Amino acid sequence: MLTWSRSPFLRFAVAVLVVLLTEGLRFVLAPWLGDRSPFLPFTLAILGVVLWCGFGPAILASILSLGFALAFPDPRHFSVGDGLEGILFLFTATGIILFGEAINRSRRKLIESERLTRLRTHDAEELAEELNLLIDGAPGYAIYMLDLAGNVTIWNQGAERLLGWREAEVMGRQVSLFYPPDAVAAGKPERDLVRAAEESRFIEEDWRLRKDGSEFLASIAITALFTEEGRLRGFAKIVSDITEQRAAEDMIKWRESHLRSILSTVPDGMVVIDETGIVLSFSTAAEALFGYTEKEVIGRNVSMLMGSPDRERHDGYIRRYLETGEKRIIGKGRVVFALRKNGTSFPMELSIGEATDGMQRIFTGFIRDLTERRQTEEKLQTLQSELIHVSRVSAMGTMASTLAHELNQPITAIANYVETIRDQLADPHPDPAAFPMMREALDETAKEALRAGHIVRRLRDFVARGEVEKTIEPLPDLINEASALGLMGAREKGIEPVFDLAPSTLRVLVDKVQIQQVLINLIRNACEAIGNGPERRLTIATRPDQPGFVRVTVSDTGAGIAPGIVGQLFSAFVSTKAKGMGLGLSICRTIVEANGGRIWMEPRAGGGTHFHFTLVRAEIEDDHGG
DSSP states (O other), rough: OOOOOSHHHHHHHHHHHHHHHHHHHHHHHHHTTTOOOOSHHHHHHHHHHHHHTTTTHHHHHHHHHHHHHHHHSOOOGHHHHHHHHHHHHHHHHHHHHHHHHHHHHHHHHHHHHHHHHHHHHHHHHHHHHHHHHHHHHHEEEEEEOOTTSEEEEEEEEEHHHHHOOOHHHTTTGGGGGSOOOOHHHTTTTHHHHHHHHHHHEEEEEEEEEETTSSSEEEEEEEEEEOTSSEEEEEEEEEEOOOHHHHHHHHHHHHHHHHHHHHHHHHHSSEEEEEEEEEEEEOHHHHHHHHHHOOHHHHHSGGGGBBTHHHHHHHHHHHHHHHHHOOEEEEEEEEEEEEEESOOOOEEEEEEEEEETTEEEEEEEEEEEOOOHHHHHHHHHHHHHHHHHHHHHHHHHHHHHHHHHHHHHHHHHHHHHHHHHHHHTTTTTSSSSSGGGHHHHHHHHHHHHHHHHHHHHHHHHHHHHSSSSOEEEEHHHHHHHHHHHHHHHTTGGGOEEEEEEETTTTEEEEEEEHHHHHHHHHHHHHHHHHHHHHHHHEEEEEEEESSTTTEEEEEEEOOOOGGGGGGGGGGGGOOOTTOOOOOOOOHHHHHHHHHHOOOOOEEEEETTTTEEEEEEEEEEEEOOHHH
């Protein structure tokens, strides 16, 4: 049936027209046909109608054809044969119609099949185009196909971006091109294809090679492609670069491991709960602290770790905070009592922090056991009470020793002067010439007695206030006065004193009596250190030091100080003398530091020791002065 004959009226009109044309043709040929074959032309008309117009118009054409055919011969000579011939025509027409309709159905099926084929082709083309766009647009993914031999047959733009080869460079080349040399040598490309054929699909992480020779860690999926009959026809590979992703994951794992190691070794316990009070995390230190394992606590309410009344009130605390937002203990530390697994309670310091994990609010509690601290505090209180008593006794002993050490020098001088006067008065007729010497001795005795009183007063004030009374003093005069007393008896021992002093205009801000005591102590120590050595020289020198200070040095040529006690030389009760108490240098350091300076010792080249101490300068020396 032709596609133009879709209107029923038009198709029937065409059928009538065809029959009329056939009848007209037969009428024209009547002189030659006579009464022979009246039905033959109509069979062709019926076949044409059924093919062009369909089943219904063909039946109409058959009925019209039968009428015209029966009317073709002379009605007066109509015979039984003519009737039989009409019946035969009907059967023939029916067969023609059925045959034509079968042809029409076949033709319609063919047309529909062609239409469906065109639709499928169009859909396939669209699908292929969309698939190509999807494959080429997949960022970070290389997608390519291989044949049975492992040669590249399809290569997308993602593969070009990831691996560096253009499509024209890799088409038809072996897949081993993308493997590192050691993998190629080990036969891995071939084994991967065999494995894909056996497993249909497998995924792995392995190293792959770019065109520039660089390697990268890749996630690789290889899928075997089969025909409908189950025959292997090739492979599909999807490759993505996961180098940075794996490095980031490894970094996260390392950080998590590092955090776990910190939390497992930190002495403070850590408990993490959610906003309903359920325990989410329980550290190793918390396990040791409470006696529970992590599995025993995770998923349970944190109130199990508390004693009454906090156990019953804890959920209410959290609910009130969530409703009001009022922070009472969050961000603060407080001391509470907790409950161990064995039922014993202990004091702990609790600090709580708050954080938000996505949509969930969590609270982290840091717990420090205060049991040992409280025991230690109690012991310290007891020990402190005992030390206060001991310190009082020690202070009295130290003060007595200090006074004995400092007063020994002026008292000895007083005794020597008094004994000298006594010896002079033992003669019943003393020499008048000795009277001036006796008066001088008495004067010196009075001075030493006043000095002893001055020392007692200064030490008393120093101990009571921890301060000194400083005055501006000429440094050379201060040294000369102290040396006069400190060097008594030195010449009789063969000791040669040497003075290398700055000009007399150099002044220092010091407590004169205290600094003189330091100089006397250092000078007498130097004399004792020289002893009976081959070289007997004692040097006292002054030199400018750092800005605002002057250095005083007392040097001896003795045997020096043993290295073992150098670091403790200025500590109390450390002495180089067989019968020394070890307080002299300790007192010297205290006095020098109280006057704003410092004191130290250095070994002397060739043997002996330099003792240095600094003093505060009261004025800047005039280099152009007289």
